[in-house]
Amino acid sequence: MTDTAAADEASPETTITGAAAGSAPGAERVSRREPSAVLRMSEAEAAEIGGDPDDPDDDELALLNMGPSHPSTHGVLRLMLELSGETVLRSKPVIGYLHTGMEKTGENLTYLQGGTNVTRMDYVSPLFNELVFSLATERLLGIEVPERATWIRMLMCELNRVASHLLFLATGGMELGAVSMMIYGWREREEVLRFFEKVTGLRMNHNYIRPGGVAADLPADWRSDVAELIELIEPRLDEYDTLLTGQPIWRERLQGVGIITAAEAVALGATGPLLRGAGMAWDLRRDEPYLFYDQMDFDVIVGTHGDCYDRYAIRLNEIRESLRIVAQIIDAMPSGDYRTQDKKVTPPPRARIDASMEALIHHFKIFTEGFKVPAGEVYAAVESPRGELGVYLVSDGTSVPYRVHVRAPSFVNLQTLPHLMQDGVIADGIAIIGSVDPIMGDVDR
Amino acid sequence: MTERYGAPLGVDRPSRGQAVIHPSRSQWTDVATAARADGFDQLIDLTAVDYLNYSADRSLPEGVQPERFEVVASLMSHERRERLRMRVQVPADNPSVSTLFDLWPGAENLEREVYDMFGVVFEGHPDPSRILMPEDWSGHPLRKDYDSGQIPVQFKAASNVR
Numbered sequence: 001m002t003d004t005a006a007a008d009e010a011s012p013e014t015t016i017t018g019a020a021a022g023s024a025p026g027a028e029r030v031s032r033r034e035p036s037a038v039l040r041m042s043e044a045e046a047a048e049i050g051g052d053p054d055d056p057d058d059d060e061l062a063l064l065n066m067g068p069s070h071p072s073t074h075g076v077l078r079l080m081l082e083l084s085g086e087t088v089l090r091s092k093p094v095i096g097y098l099h100t101g102m103e104k105t106g107e108n109l110t111y112l113q114g115g116t117n118v119t120r121m122d123y124v125s126p127l128f129n130e131l132v133f134s135l136a137t138e139r140l141l142g143i144e145v146p147e148r149a150t151w152i153r154m155l156m157c158e159l160n161r162v163a164s165h166l167l168f169l170a171t172g173g174m175e176l177g178a179v180s181m182m183i184y185g186w187r188e189r190e191e192v193l194r195f196f197e198k199v200t201g202l203r204m205n206h207n208y209i210r211p212g213g214v215a216a217d218l219p220a221d222w223r224s225d226v227a228e229l230i231e232l233i234e235p236r237l238d239e240y241d242t243l244l245t246g247q248p249i250w251r252e253r254l255q256g257v258g259i260i261t262a263a264e265a266v267a268l269g270a271t272g273p274l275l276r277g278a279g280m281a282w283d284l285r286r287d288e289p290y291l292f293y294d295q296m297d298f299d300v301i302v303g304t305h306g307d308c309y310d311r312y313a314i315r316l317n318e319i320r321e322s323l324r325i326v327a328q329i330i331d332a333m334p335s336g337d338y339r340t341q342d343k344k345v346t347p348p349p350r351a352r353i354d355a356s357m358e359a360l361i362h363h364f365k366i367f368t369e370g371f372k373v374p375a376g377e378v379y380a381a382v383e384s385p386r387g388e389l390g391v392y393l394v395s396d397g398t399s400v401p402y403r404v405h406v407r408a409p410s411f412v413n414l415q416t417l418p419h420l421m422q423d424g425v426i427a428d429g430i431a432i433i434g435s436v437d438p439i440m441g442d443v444d445r
Numbered sequence: 446m447t448e449r450y451g452a453p454l455g456v457d458r459p460s461r462g463q464a465v466i467h468p469s470r471s472q473w474t475d476v477a478t479a480a481r482a483d484g485f486d487q488l489i490d491l492t493a494v495d496y497l498n499y500s501a502d503r504s505l506p507e508g509v510q511p512e513r514f515e516v517v518a519s520l521m522s523h524e525r526r527e528r529l530r531m532r533v534q535v536p537a538d539n540p541s542v543s544t545l546f547d548l549w550p551g552a553e554n555l556e557r558e559v560y561d562m563f564g565v566v567f568e569g570h571p572d573p574s575r576i577l578m579p580e581d582w583s584g585h586p587l588r589k590d591y592d593s594g595q596i597p598v599q600f601k602a603a604s605n606v607r
Binding site: 038040042044095096099103104105108266268269270271280282288376377378379381388390392394395397398402403405411412415444445 | 463486487488489490492494495499500501502504517519523526528530549550551552553554555558562571572574575576577578579580586587593
C-alpha cells in the first residue's frame with residue numbers, strides 16, 4: 001500500500017491558511033446559533049432572514065447564497081452559508097437544479113435502452129454508470145459475460161477514471177487560481193476522450209457497456225493507441241507534480257483545509273477519495289473485487305490527514321495506478337467474443353439479418369420490446385472515481401425495470417460539505433468543494 | 446438460520462444470493478441498532494420502492510405482510526467486508542418509519558430523498574424537507590400513480606399560462 005500523503009512534511013497545524021485560524025488551538029470560537037455544521041433551514045425561512053436590512057446590533061451573522069451558477073461550484077450547486085465575517089458557521093447545500101427525474105425515466109425504458117439513460121447521470125465518468133447498470137441487469141438475468149468483454153470493460157473504465165481525475169485536476173486547479181493546470185488537465189483528458197470516440201463513437205455518454213457485454217469490439221490498433229496514451233500521460237503527471245504538488249501556494253491553499261476523520265467519513269456515508277483521504281484503505285476494486293480486478297496488481301492510495309491536499313494527492317496518484325492497470329490489461333487481453341452469445345440478450349449480427357427471416361424478426365423484437373428479465377431485486381456496486389456507485393434494480397419479469405435506483409456517490413459525499421467547511425473561510429470553501437469533486441448530474445439525477 | 450437480529454431472512458431467489466432481512470416497522474430501529482452494534486458501520490444506501498402495480502410475486506418470507514411501499518437500506522461492514530440489506534414494509538395509509546439518522550448520520554440526505562420522491566415520512570428526522578424537487582412542489586414523483594410528462598414547467602416567477 002502506498003502512503004502518498006506521508007510525503008508531505010508539514011502537519012496541518014503549521015499551515016498558514018485562513019481556514020486553520022478558526023479552529024486553531026487558542027483561537028476564540030465564534031458565536032453561533034447552534035453547534036451543528038448543517039444549516040437546516042428552508043429556502044422560505046432563509047429568504048425572510050435575507051430580506052431583513054442589516055442591523056448593526058444583530059449578532060453579525062449573515063446569510064449568504066453562493067450559486068447555483070457560481071463558476072467555482074462545479075455546475076449548479078448552491079450553498080446557503082451562515083457567516084460570521086468571513087468564517088463559515090453552518091452551511092447547507094441546496095441541490096435539485098439539475099434534477100430531471102432520471103430514475104423515473106428509467107422505469108419507462110427497456111434494459112437495453114437503460115444504458116442511454118444512466119450514462120447521462122455522472123457525465124464525467126459515464127462508463128461506470130453503464131457498467132454498474134449492466135452488472136445489475138446481468139445478475140438478475142443470471143448470464144455470464146465473455147472474458148474479452150470483461151477485460152474491455154476494465155480497460156475502458158480505468159481510462160475513464162484517468163479522464164475523470166484529469167478533469168478534477170483541471171477544474172480544481174482553475175478554482176484555486178492555477179489556471180495553467182486547467183489547460184493541461186483538459187488537454188490530456190481530450191486525448192483519452194479521443195480514444196473513447198474511436199472505440200464507442202462518442203466522446204461522452206457512450207452507451208458502450210451494455211447488458212451482455214459491450215457494444216462493439218476494440219479497433220484493430222487499440223494496443224498502440226493505448227500504449228501511446230500511457231506514454232503521453234505518465235510523464236505529464238510528473239510535470240503536474242512539479243507544477244502543483246511541491247508548489248508553496250498550492251500547498252498552503254490545501255493543506256489543513258477541510259479536514260475529516262475516517263470515523264466521520266464512514267458515519268456520513270462518504271466513499272471514494274474522501275474516505276481514503278481520511279486514512280481508510282477502502283476500495284471496492286480490492287475489497288469487493290468485481291470484473292477481473294483480483295488479477296490486477298495495483299495499490300490503493302491512502303491519505304493520513306484527511307484534508308484537501310490528501311484528496312488531491314490521492315486522485316493524482318490514482319491516475320498512475322489506473323495507467324498501471326491499463327498497461328497490464330494490454331498484455332492480458334484475450335481474444336474472443338465482445339458480447340454474450342446468449343440469443344435472448346444479444347441481437348443477431350448484421351449479416352444474419354439479410355439471410356434469415358427469423359433473425360430479422362428477432363432483431364426487430366429485441367429493439368422494440370427488449371428482453372424479459374426474471375422478477376427479483378438486486379444491488380450492484382462499483383468503485384467509480386467518486387466512490388461507491390451502486391444500482392438497485394427491481395424487476396417484475398417484464399422487459400422494463402420496475403424501479404431503477406442509483407446510489408450516487410456525489411449525492412452522498414455532498415453531505416460532508418457542511419462539516420468540512422465549518423469554521424473555515426469562504427475562500428477555503430472553494431478548495432473544499434473542488435476536493436469533494438461532486439458532479440451535479442450525479443447528485444441530482 | 447431463518448432470522449438475523451430478530452428479523453426474518455429474505456428468500457434467496459429474488460436477491461441473487463445477497464443477504465436480505467425483513468424487519469417489521471416496529472422492529473426497524475431495534476434491528477438497525479443491533480446491526481450497527483454488530484459491525485455494520487456504514488449506511489451505504491437508502492431508498493424505497495412503490496409496489497402499487499407490481500405484477501410478479503413479491504417472494505417475501507413467511508409472516509411478512511406485503512404493503513405498498515418498501516424502504517430498502519443497504520449496510521456495509523468494513524471490518525468483515527460484508528453487506529446486508531434491510532427491507533421494511535410501509536403501508537400506504539400511514540407511510541412512515543422511524544429514522545436511521547441517530548445511528549448513521551449519513552441517512553439524512555437519503556431519507557430526505559425518499560420523502561421527496563415517495564412521501565414516506567421518517568419520524569425523528571432532523572430536517573424532514575424536500576431535497577431535489579422545489580419546496581413548494583406537490584406530489585411525490587417516484588410514486589407509481591404520479592404520471593410522468595405533461596407537467597407545466599415550474600418557474601416560481603412565471604404564472605404558468607398554458
